[in-house]
Amino acid sequence: MKYIKNGFSNWYKVSGRSSRAEYWETFAFTSILGFVSIYFFGEALYSLILLLSIPVGIGLGIRRMHDAGASGWFLLVTFVNFIMAVSKSQQRENKWGPVPEESNISLVSIEQATDTNVEPSSEIKEEQIIENKTELVDEDLENLESRLAELQELKKEKDSFKEKEDKRKKEILEEIEKLKKELDE
Secondary structure: HHHHHHHHOOOOOEEEEEEOOHHHHHHHHHHHHHHHHHHHHHHHHHHHHHHHHHHHHHHHHHHHHOOOOOOOOHHHHHHHHHHHHHHOOOOOEEEOOEEEEEEEEEHHHHHHOOOOOOOOOOOOOHHHHHHHHHHHHHHHHHHHHHHHHHHHHHHHHHHOOOOOOOHHHHHHHHHHHHHHHHHOO
């Protein structure tokens, strides 16, 4: 119920992030409310609920895109919107804000489990902790490898440009020497 309350109370906010739980629970609640209203009360109430849920869905969808690490404009692309809506939250702060509290549970659990003074809670299994750590390390490693490849490509381009520039300078100097010789003759 907390997530549904957050979804409706922050309907006007297009900045920040919303977790999967907040997004899907609010979606499910409005869908069920819509079906119940059309079945028991008719189209008038359903239309009102639909009109009220559109801005909530837009704000929530934009924040969900942000939580998945994408621009809110991807809300307009249906396929990408669905992929981002079901994808995991980025487990680090991104340009749209910090990790939502409910998405941050796995990181808190990992920190608790790695702290020597704190015993892991009974809900957290060692396998989950190891898996979460591995996912974070793998994601960071992939990002670093990708960045390294980009930097290597940029270095190649820079070296190639420098080589062409040096070759052109040499050609110009040779041309100047030829012109000097012609002037001397």
